[in-house]
Amino acid sequence: MECYRATKIQEALKILNQHKNCKLIAGGTDFVIKMRKGQLNCDFVIDISSVEELKGIREVGEYIEIGAATTFSEIVDCVLVSNRLKGLKSAAKSVGSPQIRNRGTVGGNICNASPAADMVPALLALDSSIILESVDSKREISLRDFFVDKGKTIIQPNEILTTIKFKNPTKNQALGFYKIGLRKSLAISRISFAVFLEIDSINRIEMFRAASGSIGKFPMREYKLEEFLIGRIFDEDALNMACRLLEEDVFDRLSGRNTAKFKSIASSGCFKRAIELGMDECRG
Numbered sequence: 177m178e179c180y181r182a183t184k185i186q187e188a189l190k191i192l193n194q195h196k197n198c199k200l201i202a203g204g205t206d207f208v209i210k211m212r213k214g215q216l217n218c219d220f221v222i223d224i225s226s227v228e229e230l231k232g233i234r235e236v237g238e239y240i241e242i243g244a245a246t247t248f249s250e251i252v253d254c255v256l257v258s259n260r261l262k263g264l265k266s267a268a269k270s271v272g273s274p275q276i277r278n279r280g281t282v283g284g285n286i287c288n289a290s291p292a293a294d295m296v297p298a299l300l301a302l303d304s305s306i307i308l309e310s311v312d313s314k315r316e317i318s319l320r321d322f323f324v325d326k327g328k329t330i331i332q333p334n335e336i337l338t339t340i341k342f343k344n345p346t347k348n349q350a351l352g353f354y355k356i357g358l359r360k361s362l363a364i365s366r367i368s369f370a371v372f373l374e375i376d377s378i379n380r381i382e383m384f385r386a387a388s389g390s391i392g393k394f395p396m397r398e399y400k401l402e403e404f405l406i407g408r409i410f411d412e413d414a415l416n417m418a419c420r421l422l423e424e425d426v427f428d429r430l431s432g433r434n435t436a437k438f439k440s441i442a443s444s445g446c447f448k449r450a451i452e453l454g455m456d457e458c459r460g
């Protein structure tokens with residue numbers, strides 16, 4: 177297998193276009209494992225971990241943009257994220273170990289399309305878009321529309337995910353994230369939840385988006401919860417009713433699996449914790 181280390185996006189795109197059986201590697205934390213298991217069918221690899229244009233987190237107008245090759249550690253250490261997006265920081269901090277966070281990238285997490293990808297629920301709750309570039313095209317799509325099945329996305333073989341973007345939250349908006357794993361660290365999510373919310377002065381939920389991980393084929397928005405909670409006064413009753421709705425929905429979704437009962441109950445606990453964290457941040 178041949179490997180080429182690119183330093184510019186255009187260079188990587190050009191080489192990707194020239195080689196038929198070619199794959200991208202960023203941090204390699206998923207790629208190398210698949211390669212060792214013989215699950216990758218490719219004879220040319222482009223390493224994009226040195227492409228500076230694909231790194232960093234910046235404010236662009238009313239948006240925050242994250243380069244696809246930004247590592248989890250860079251997200252955790254970013255002041256903008258620490259100040260405004262504690263849920264995003266928690267999601268990045270919950271990934272693997274320090275070694276994995278230093279290598280693994282947000283773009284790799286998205287493109288690997290695992291149901292347990294921890295950054296994805298947080299980015300879905302932020303209603304993120306992603307930019308996919310090829311030599312002769314550039315398209316922006318909603319992250320919601322990216323996944324088609326477990327491990328499968330709509331990215332084309334000649335495309336690179338370059339940027340993830342979402343609206344910079346306003347002062348009364350916040351993101352909460354919570355993950356349940358088998359251990360406190362180095363644990364793949366058994367369930368994760370992210371919620372993005374806005375409450376007004378009388379505790380009414382003005383805006384609400386929720387997304388889950390590990391309870392479907394890929395991380396997904398939880399529209400039933402969103403429809404139920406938007407416009408309601410946030411109190412114990414509303415939260416308990418939302419949790420019951422979620423438990424029933426998850427039980428149906430996983431019906432026939434022996435994890436259905438555990439996951440339905442644990443999902444509502446995980447969701448409750450994510451919403452509490454978001455609320456705490458919203459109230460400052």
Ligand SMILES: Cc1cc2nc3c(=O)[nH]c(=O)nc-3n(C[C@H](O)[C@H](O)[C@H](O)COP(=O)(O)OP(=O)(O)OC[C@H]3O[C@@H](n4cnc5c(N)ncnc54)[C@H](O)[C@@H]3O)c2cc1C
Nearest residue numbers: 202203204205206207272280281283284285287293294337
């Ligand atoms: C010990 C261990 C623990 C882990 N723990 C967690 C965890 O707790 N939570 C979690 O979510 N994940 C975890 N992971 C998985 C992994 O670290 C993440 O999915 C990581 O984000 C992958 O990013 P990467 O840069 O290493 O991607 P790579 O392995 O380099 O690539 C992954 C896939 O994405 C493609 N790709 C990468 N970048 C791009 C791009 N810009 N455009 C198009 N395609 C691209 C590659 O071709 C490949 O198919 C763990 C992995 C290990 C080994």
